[in-house]
Amino acid sequence: MSKISKEEAKRIAKLARIAVTDEEAEKIGPDLSNILGWIEQLAELNTDNVEPLANVANIDLKKRKDEVTDGDMQQDVLANAPESMEGFFVVPKVVE
Amino acid sequence: MSNLIKGNTGEWEMVIGLEVHAQVTAQSKLFSGAATEFGAEPNTQVSLVDAAMPGMLPVINEYCIEQAVRTGLGMNAKINLHSVFERKNYFYADLPQGYQISQYLHPVVGLGEIEIDMEDGSTRKIGVTRLHLEQDAGKSIHDQHPTKSFVDLNRSGCALMEIVSEPDMRSPEEAAAYLNKLRMILRYLGTCDGNMEEGSMRCDVNLSLRRPGEEYGTRTETKNVNSIRAVMMSIEYETQRQMEVLESGGQVVQETRLWDPNKLETRSMRSKEDAHDYRYFPCPDLLPLEFDQAYVDKIKATLPELPDQKKHRFTQEFGLSLYDASVLIAEQNRAFYFEEAAKGNDPKLTANWVINELLGALNKAGLDLSESPVNAKQLGQLVARISDNTISGKIAKDVFAIMVETSQDPDTIIEEKGLKQVTDTGAIEKIVDEVIAENPKMVEEYRSGKDKLFGFFVGQVMKKSGGKINPAAANELLKKKLA
Numbered sequence: 001m002s003k004i005s006k007e008e009a010k011r012i013a014k015l016a017r018i019a020v021t022d023e024e025a026e027k028i029g030p031d032l033s034n035i036l037g038w039i040e041q042l043a044e045l046n047t048d049n050v051e052p053l054a055n056v057a058n059i060d061l062k063k064r065k066d067e068v069t070d071g072d073m074q075q076d077v078l079a080n081a082p083e084s085m086e087g088f089f090v091v092p093k094v095v096e
Numbered sequence: 097m098s099n100l101i102k103g104n105t106g107e108w109e110m111v112i113g114l115e116v117h118a119q120v121t122a123q124s125k126l127f128s129g130a131a132t133e134f135g136a137e138p139n140t141q142v143s144l145v146d147a148a149m150p151g152m153l154p155v156i157n158e159y160c161i162e163q164a165v166r167t168g169l170g171m172n173a174k175i176n177l178h179s180v181f182e183r184k185n186y187f188y189a190d191l192p193q194g195y196q197i198s199q200y201l202h203p204v205v206g207l208g209e210i211e212i213d214m215e216d217g218s219t220r221k222i223g224v225t226r227l228h229l230e231q232d233a234g235k236s237i238h239d240q241h242p243t244k245s246f247v248d249l250n251r252s253g254c255a256l257m258e259i260v261s262e263p264d265m266r267s268p269e270e271a272a273a274y275l276n277k278l279r280m281i282l283r284y285l286g287t288c289d290g291n292m293e294e295g296s297m298r299c300d301v302n303l304s305l306r307r308p309g310e311e312y313g314t315r316t317e318t319k320n321v322n323s324i325r326a327v328m329m330s331i332e333y334e335t336q337r338q339m340e341v342l343e344s345g346g347q348v349v350q351e352t353r354l355w356d357p358n359k360l361e362t363r364s365m366r367s368k369e370d371a372h373d374y375r376y377f378p379c380p381d382l383l384p385l386e387f388d389q390a391y392v393d394k395i396k397a398t399l400p401e402l403p404d405q406k407k408h409r410f411t412q413e414f415g416l417s418l419y420d421a422s423v424l425i426a427e428q429n430r431a432f433y434f435e436e437a438a439k440g441n442d443p444k445l446t447a448n449w450v451i452n453e454l455l456g457a458l459n460k461a462g463l464d465l466s467e468s469p470v471n472a473k474q475l476g477q478l479v480a481r482i483s484d485n486t487i488s489g490k491i492a493k494d495v496f497a498i499m500v501e502t503s504q505d506p507d508t509i510i511e512e513k514g515l516k517q518v519t520d521t522g523a524i525e526k527i528v529d530e531v532i533a534e535n536p537k538m539v540e541e542y543r544s545g546k547d548k549l550f551g552f553f554v555g556q557v558m559k560k561s562g563g564k565i566n567p568a569a570a571n572e573l574l575k576k577k578l579a
Contacts, residue, residue, distance in 0.1 A: 015185070015187075054378075059383065060383065061156060061385055062155055062156075063158040063161070064158065066122050066123050066157050066158070066159035068123055068129060068130070068131045069124070070124075071131055071140065071143050071146075072130075072140055074139045077142045077147045087138035087248075088247060089247035089248075090241075090246055090247075092244065093238065093241075093243050093244055094245050
């Protein structure tokens, strides 16, 4: 069973953009380990020669024609933005 | 040809692979019905799917699938009848979903190859690892405000083809040749306009160094390299940088770097240190992409003649030089123009006129071939008039200059200006006699052995006739009379 260390827990939290304190990370590690261990039980099954199943309804990927049918709603798109200016979303500076 | 770089401690070999992002030519986005046109007002071509509003579901654009398959076929690649969309997770302001829908383990197109043309006329095959479909991100603007970035999602969700090469290139020139050929193929196929200025074709450069014959070294990936010139410059810069690191006993760090087009250098992108932890998983919103071989065959049947096929046909069928053929096939409409103009004409002469005169004139006027004042039929007619001796090549240039000005047919110009070549032997003889009579001294000198003066007589005859005499006929008569 794989064990999630405190450091790994913090890294996962960082990738998910979730702020986690040291004490929380201490607790999250074992929690995640338990969940992973539970899921890893599936590996006990022999799935050689079994195709991955994408859906049970036997339907195909739905497709659309190449036509412009949407968009042109700048105000709606920006409506929930904490800050916008001249049609742009405005966010804290994110540059190298 | 050796591409090895000389360092202080011996020779190094560059190992280059390119990742090209080519925006699929389509009206609407990969998973939404918003428009894709370049240059619209910010956030006006954004649907709620592209803005990643909760509960919105992607529906794939069937034309984009067709375009990806078409491109794969144009690279002689394996088309995968079963492929899978996955989520590539990363966090950035212009990626509202927090993940990009892409393809990872099962791309729609597998192994292929592209033949590149080197300057010395040789060709080389560069392997293509894969082509997959994915969403583009939005665009951030950083220079409008001291502490804020501005985000425009118009590009968010546009369909991209990521085309990944094998690490088969060994010099900046080969990388440039690969990009040139790839862009040409995309344009011929009509699957991407290849416009690097507008960002519809972008390039990341993977580069490592090794001692000749040894294993690959550690590579860096340089992003934001958005012209063929910049690709070549970034390769040279990064080669020098890595060589200095290696020769001073250090190790190249595997990292993502950014090309700075102003400072002409690459630098480390620290924010990307987590970038390789994308946590891909199959996108639960999309079923696998499946189609049958008949679908692929149907697309295959509509492929145009591709650049290399055209080039080989032009050299074999028309006897053109490899250079002329390469110039003519560089743009599809140029090749069409040439073939139209060459109908019933001498192909080599026509090629000369298209390459030297027409392209020269267009270049001077800053016009695209599609805006040419002289159409292919007219140029063909002009070439025909040279071949049937109605006018000389020299007069043809004058006629052509008028055609460029007025878009008139060459026959009309020749008729109106009375430029028809004098073919009446009596008339030519008269002029030749006049020239001989007017230059007795020269005639004497010529006859006493100064052969070089012959050119002088030809010049005088042509001048007197206003260039309207067939030079061959003038030569012949002059030779006879001066003997």
